[in-house]
Amino acid sequence: MKIETGRRAFVDHPLVQLTLVRFREFRREPEAVFWVFIFPILLAAGLGIAFRNRPAEVVRVGAESAQLASALRMEKTLAPEVVSREAGERGLRTGRIVLLALAGPQGGVVYRYDDTNPDGRAARLLAERAILRAAGVHDPAPESDSLVREPGSRYIDFLIPGLVGMNLMGSGMWGMGFTIVDARRRNLLKRLVATPMSRAQYLLSFLLSRLTLLFVEVAVLVGFGVAVFGTPLRGSLWELAALCVLSAFCFSALGLLTASRVRTIEAASGLMNAVMLPMWIASGVFFSAERFPAVVQPFIQALPLTAVANVLRANMIEGAGLAQVRGEVAIITAWLVVCFFVALRLFRWR
Amino acid sequence: MANGKVALRLRGLRKAYGDVVAVDGVDLDASAGECFALLGPNGAGKTTTIEICEGLLAADAGTVEVLGLTWETDARRLRQRLGVQLQETQLADKLTVEETLRLFRSFYERGPAVADVVAMVQLEEKTGAQVRHLSGGQKQRLAIACALVGDPDLLFLDEPTTGLDPQARRQMWELIEQFKRDGRTIILTTHYMDEAERLSDHVAIMDHGKVISLGTPRELIASIGADHVVEFATGGAALDVTVFEALKGVRRARADTGGFQLQVTELHLAVPALLDELDGRGIELTELRTHSATLEDVFVTLTGRHLRED
Numbered sequence: 156m157k158i159e160t161g162r163r164a165f166v167d168h169p170l171v172q173l174t175l176v177r178f179r180e181f182r183r184e185p186e187a188v189f190w191v192f193i194f195p196i197l198l199a200a201g202l203g204i205a206f207r208n209r210p211a212e213v214v215r216v217g218a219e220s221a222q223l224a225s226a227l228r229m230e231k232t233l234a235p236e237v238v239s240r241e242a243g244e245r246g247l248r249t250g251r252i253v254l255l256a257l258a259g260p261q262g263g264v265v266y267r268y269d270d271t272n273p274d275g276r277a278a279r280l281l282a283e284r285a286i287l288r289a290a291g292v293h294d295p296a297p298e299s300d301s302l303v304r305e306p307g308s309r310y311i312d313f314l315i316p317g318l319v320g321m322n323l324m325g326s327g328m329w330g331m332g333f334t335i336v337d338a339r340r341r342n343l344l345k346r347l348v349a350t351p352m353s354r355a356q357y358l359l360s361f362l363l364s365r366l367t368l369l370f371v372e373v374a375v376l377v378g379f380g381v382a383v384f385g386t387p388l389r390g391s392l393w394e395l396a397a398l399c400v401l402s403a404f405c406f407s408a409l410g411l412l413t414a415s416r417v418r419t420i421e422a423a424s425g426l427m428n429a430v431m432l433p434m435w436i437a438s439g440v441f442f443s444a445e446r447f448p449a450v451v452q453p454f455i456q457a458l459p460l461t462a463v464a465n466v467l468r469a470n471m472i473e474g475a476g477l478a479q480v481r482g483e484v485a486i487i488t489a490w491l492v493v494c495f496f497v498a499l500r501l502f503r504w505r
Numbered sequence: 506m507a508n509g510k511v512a513l514r515l516r517g518l519r520k521a522y523g524d525v526v527a528v529d530g531v532d533l534d535a536s537a538g539e540c541f542a543l544l545g546p547n548g549a550g551k552t553t554t555i556e557i558c559e560g561l562l563a564a565d566a567g568t569v570e571v572l573g574l575t576w577e578t579d580a581r582r583l584r585q586r587l588g589v590q591l592q593e594t595q596l597a598d599k600l601t602v603e604e605t606l607r608l609f610r611s612f613y614e615r616g617p618a619v620a621d622v623v624a625m626v627q628l629e630e631k632t633g634a635q636v637r638h639l640s641g642g643q644k645q646r647l648a649i650a651c652a653l654v655g656d657p658d659l660l661f662l663d664e665p666t667t668g669l670d671p672q673a674r675r676q677m678w679e680l681i682e683q684f685k686r687d688g689r690t691i692i693l694t695t696h697y698m699d700e701a702e703r704l705s706d707h708v709a710i711m712d713h714g715k716v717i718s719l720g721t722p723r724e725l726i727a728s729i730g731a732d733h734v735v736e737f738a739t740g741g742a743a744l745d746v747t748v749f750e751a752l753k754g755v756r757r758a759r760a761d762t763g764g765f766q767l768q769v770t771e772l773h774l775a776v777p778a779l780l781d782e783l784d785g786r787g788i789e790l791t792e793l794r795t796h797s798a799t800l801e802d803v804f805v806t807l808t809g810r811h812l813r814e815d
Contacts, residue, residue, distance in 0.1 A: 156617050156621050156625070157617065157618065158615055158616060158617055158656050159615065159617065160614065167607070167611050168611065171611075172608045172611040173608065175604075176597070176600060176604070176608055179599065179600060180597060180599050184599065341594065341596075342591055342593055342595065343594060343596060345561060345591060345594070346591050346594045346596075349560070349561055349584070349587075349591065350589075351585050351612045351613060351655075352612045505561065
């Protein structure tokens with residue numbers, strides 16, 4: 156048998172081989188591909204559609220006479236129809252119309268509507284303005300509308316950076332935690348440390364594979380937001396990339412810490428979810444973290460996902476530079492450093 | 506490597522887990538080029554001993570010298586020269602045979618080409634197959650292949666055939682015999698006496714963390730002073746074993762589950778004497794077997810128990 160010695164191809168360097176293994180295992184795990192790439196897009200698409208900004212709808216109202224109807228037509232957002240009193244009452248009950256205008260005594264108008272229904276109240280104000288305008292009364296002061304519908308201030312714009320942060324957390328923690336716990340459970344970690352493998356290179360291979368996958372997963376989600384919803388990218392893309400790398404490493408360190416001693420997948424799943432759940436709820440991915448009471452704000456602001464969601468929003472939506480988010484960057488870096496070193500102290504190779 | 510050189514030397518090895526003493530003062534010497542077996546039942550301390558030798562566990566007391574080096578001072582060099590197969594390691598399911606071996610090969614400075622190792626363990630047809638699609642025997646051969654990629658001077662095999670079917674076991678034995686012919690030093694643990702008897706040059710029988718007997722398989726078997734074993738069963742009649750010890754050609758007798766076991770020096774005298782004795786007492790014989798004495802009988806003689814209680 157021929158024994159090979161000396162230099163070998165780059166691809167046979169242990170770090171390269173370890174990193175290739177990470178990719179292969181990821182690629183051959185269909186569930187992992189789904190959760191990392193497909194799920195965030197489905198979530199963004201679903202929430203984007205549910206909370207999309209609809210064009211202002213016309214309000215359907217009823218009028219007892221053709222004269223009243225034409226007066227109401229002075230207001231563009233009202234859609235009046237001429238109905239009998241009985242048909243109008245029925246329309247009100249079924250919600251087909253929200254307001255019924257009746258001829259009142261002395262040429263006046265009586266509005267029938269439900270004042271607990273916001274649409275009814277809106278229709279009442281619109282109808283009054285239309286009738287006044289028809290009667291020749293003009294607005295005492297010139298008015299004009301400026302609509303808030305531009306990219307950057309919609310719900311989907313709030314959501315996309317939050318989802319990017321949540322995805323970085325999920326894939327960082329699962330990618331690190333699941334693989335390590337599985338290898339420990341299989342005695343594979345112990346088998347690997349029985350070889351001359353460098354333990355540092357083993358851990359480094361996770362970061363290298365995260366670094367590559369991270370760009371794909373962020374690009375897919377942000378690309379989807381830009382292409383479908385016109386999500387703005389106002390900050391520097393280089394800084395956005397740097398923030399994503401920092402965030403991904405922070406969550407990888409948190410995953411490493413979570414997985415540092417656990418021996419079973421079940422225990423790991425429980426622990427991972429226990430770590431991530433508070434952040435899913437409190438860190439402002441789906442709604443602003445500021446809705447929580449002031450007492451808990453210091454804790455919420457110190458969570459890594461809160462900081463990550465905030466820096467990503469600041470970069471993408473507000474176009475903020477790194478200097479403006481240095482507080483959050485410091486929080487993320489602190490989590491990264493502390494988790495990494497504690498994890499190394501606790502880590503069990505067998 | 507020249508024979509006669511010491512490949513592994515253990516002195517006063519001790520390891521306890523809490524109150525449980527797993528290894529209790531073990532001394533061993535294995536020479537280069539030999540196959541050395543640790544034989545004993547589950548829980549005898551074999552795996553703990555071998556994992557201390559592999560540098561995976563630290564001993565509480567005692568010294569370990571592997572290839573003339575120690576773990577305290579030469580861990581990096583030692584790892585390059587050892588091949589290890591652990592009990593119950595499951596390699597990554599989603600990697601192929603070739604990818605797995607290439608990964609392990611990358612950790613070693615020198616060693617055979619991956620294709621050569623694949624050929625050595627006869628997995629050529631499975632090179633591109635993922636580990637999860639291999640049979641138990643194939644997985645175990647891959648585990649052995651992972652131990653060979655660094656062209657080790659010393660090979661540790663921890664229960665290499667446990668859980669394999671008879672055919673896969675025989676294949677594994679042939680493989681290990683090939684390694685012996687190649688002049689590799691092998692340290693093997695097993696609870697199969699036939700495995701130790703067939704493969705090893707020296708056997709250390711372990712029980713409760715101690716080496717209770719040490720020698721070549723032939724020496725150990727000779728130590729019980731009886732070449733044959735007669736096992737028989739009667740229809741449940743209560744009998745005193747001392748009756749049989751008095752028979753001609755019988756050295757030792759003991760009651761065994763469901764019958765009796767006699768260690769016999771002269772089979773041709775003992776069997777007729779036994780039949781006469783039973784006949785004289787009007788006892789019906791329901792089973793009668795004889796076999797040449799094995800390491801199992803050595804263990805039974807030393808401990809009163811079987812290697813495998815099943």
